[in-house]
Amino acid sequence: MAKNLRVLGAAGLLALLAACSPGGGAPALQQTMVGPPLSEAEAAEVIAEVNEAIDQAYRDLDSELLEEVAGGSLLQRSIAEIEQRSASSDVAAESREYTDPQFVIPRNGLWWMADAAVAGADSRELLTFAHSGQGQWLLVSAITLETDLPTIATDEHGNALTAPLDDTASRILPKDAAAAYTDLWATGGDGPGSPLAATALGEDIRERRSSDDPLLVTGYMPTTPESTRTWVLRTEEGGTVAVGHVAHTKTVSAIAVPGAAGSEYSADPRTPVRTHHSGEVAMWLPASDFPEILGAELAEIPAG
Incomplete structure (x- = not known):
């Protein structure tokens, strides 16, 4: 693989995503080979080259370079972080190196x-x-993994097996994994996220979404992420692993309280403060047990 590898930029990503079916079936591109799969050595070189470019983008606070090596919600939250670093001269760039890659x-x-x-x-x-x-x-x-990745099924050549978006092996369809995760923030798991409510990360989200301050009203509203693509792998036990993008808006409002002199009281929240959050989620959807969130990343991003 050439040393001047240049990964897909934002325009190419949009073309790629536009060619993918958003419906219940497997994306069209998932069914069409564009060439032989990478070898592990080639994949390791891609990781090294992309990671080097990302480190350079962070050191130079170069969003344009970042756009050449990242996409979707990962690009959104990375650019937001670079903007935060630009506003704070005390924040030093941090290099990141990956070791012991297990390729799928x-x-x-x-x-x-x-x-x-x-x-x-x-x-x-x-x-x-x-x-x-x-x-x-x-x-x-x-995505930082909170638990081990389950064993992925492979074919006779050692290549990972994929699964359709509407695979019915588990309680949640792969195409609905991102929406189920977002529902934990929006409703605490009263909707499509109900199978996740009792998991460790589900309970953590349910706790974090509730404010301890009785004078604050906090709400979460699902929004459409930068990319709606979901990637699905078959696991050895018959279920799937799904990776997808997620997004929501957080709204915090303060309630007015009466003053010592009996000032007018209103139970209606004051002008709300809204923040937008974007990220990714990885979920294990086993065939014979409840789904499990393997890990998730969320970061505040600029509006629009």
């Missing part, structure tokens, strides 16, 4: 994942790369 490479040659350790940290991340169809790769998701 489907045969279709369109996308692949890697479960990699973060050097100097006791954590692993699930990285997802998508193909532009023009010999280029784009990092579209990077």
